[in-house]
Amino acid sequence: MKILLVGATGRLGAALFAALAQRGHHVLGASREHSDHHVDISNCATIAALYERIGPVDAVICAAGSTPYKPLHQLTHDDYLTGFHNKALGQIDLVRLGLPSIAPRGSFTLTTGVLAREPVVTSAAASAANGAVESFVRAAALEAAPVRVNAVSPTVVTEALEQYADFFPGIEPVPLERVVQAYIRSIEGAETGRVFALG
Numbered sequence: 001m002k003i004l005l006v007g008a009t010g011r012l013g014a015a016l017f018a019a020l021a022q023r024g025h026h027v028l029g030a031s032r033e034h035s036d037h038h039v040d041i042s043n044c045a046t047i048a049a050l051y052e053r054i055g056p057v058d059a060v061i062c063a064a065g066s067t068p069y070k071p072l073h074q075l076t077h078d079d080y081l082t083g084f085h086n087k088a089l090g091q092i093d094l095v096r097l098g099l100p101s102i103a104p105r106g107s108f109t110l111t112t113g114v115l116a117r118e119p120v121v122t123s124a125a126a127s128a129a130n131g132a133v134e135s136f137v138r139a140a141a142l143e144a145a146p147v148r149v150n151a152v153s154p155t156v157v158t159e160a161l162e163q164y165a166d167f168f169p170g171i172e173p174v175p176l177e178r179v180v181q182a183y184i185r186s187i188e189g190a191e192t193g194r195v196f197a198l199g
């Protein structure tokens with residue numbers, strides 16, 4: 001399959017790139033700076049230009065998206081807007097603008113996270129953005145068929161625990177390898193409208 005992977009240089013994205021290439025897929029890596037293809041998912045003009053440049057694809061994965069973390073009483077309107085643009089609307093636009101480019105039985109696989117279902121202190125903006133993406137996935141799948149739309153929603157990955165352990169006290173991490181398998185299930189399987197929750 002020809003697969004567009006946005007966020008290809010990140011912790012999840014780099015592992016995905018390697019695993020998908022090893023399975024024989026032709027992976028086009030994209031991100032804002034250090035990938036072969038440049039895109040900023042918070043800027044929909046760059047998404048449209050990317051699809052125009054790469055032509056038809058069999059699958060699109062987004063392993064990018066960030067949100068601010070702050071105590072509830074410090075979160076501003078702009079913080080919520082930033083989180084929504086970078087995590088929710090960016091991924092929604094990848095689907096919206098990608099529909100004309102995706103193969104008839106192709107798939108979109110977005111990335112959310114445990115904070116949609118298990119919030120922690122300072123996660124209000126992140127939880128809201130992740131929850132929006134999961135609701136979008138379920139709704140979009142109804143109308144996109146036979147194109148499929150799923151999300152992978154991991155808890156903190158074991159390999160990132162050192163960086164994030166303080167944010168997730170007592171929350172069990174998930175090995176990156178298990179997370180990668182969920183994307184493979186989404187891309188190579190037949191399911192749609194699913195949020196694959198890990199951890």
Ligand SMILES: NC(=O)c1ccc[n+]([C@@H]2O[C@H](COP(=O)([O-])OP(=O)(O)OC[C@H]3O[C@@H](n4cnc5c(N)ncnc54)[C@H](OP(=O)(O)O)[C@@H]3O)[C@@H](O)[C@H]2O)c1
Nearest residue numbers: 007008009010011012031032033040041064065113156157
């Ligand atoms: N790590 C975890 O434990 C974990 C757990 C659950 C969920 N997640 C979610 O999984 C996703 C990836 O996490 P990660 O840890 O792999 O992140 P990461 O290491 O920070 O990598 C992010 C990747 O996305 C790209 N990127 C960032 N903003 C972008 C934008 N606006 N447009 C296009 N590309 C962009 C980055 O490259 P450039 O900087 O070059 O653009 C990079 O390739 C995030 O949505 C994160 O919330 C992560």
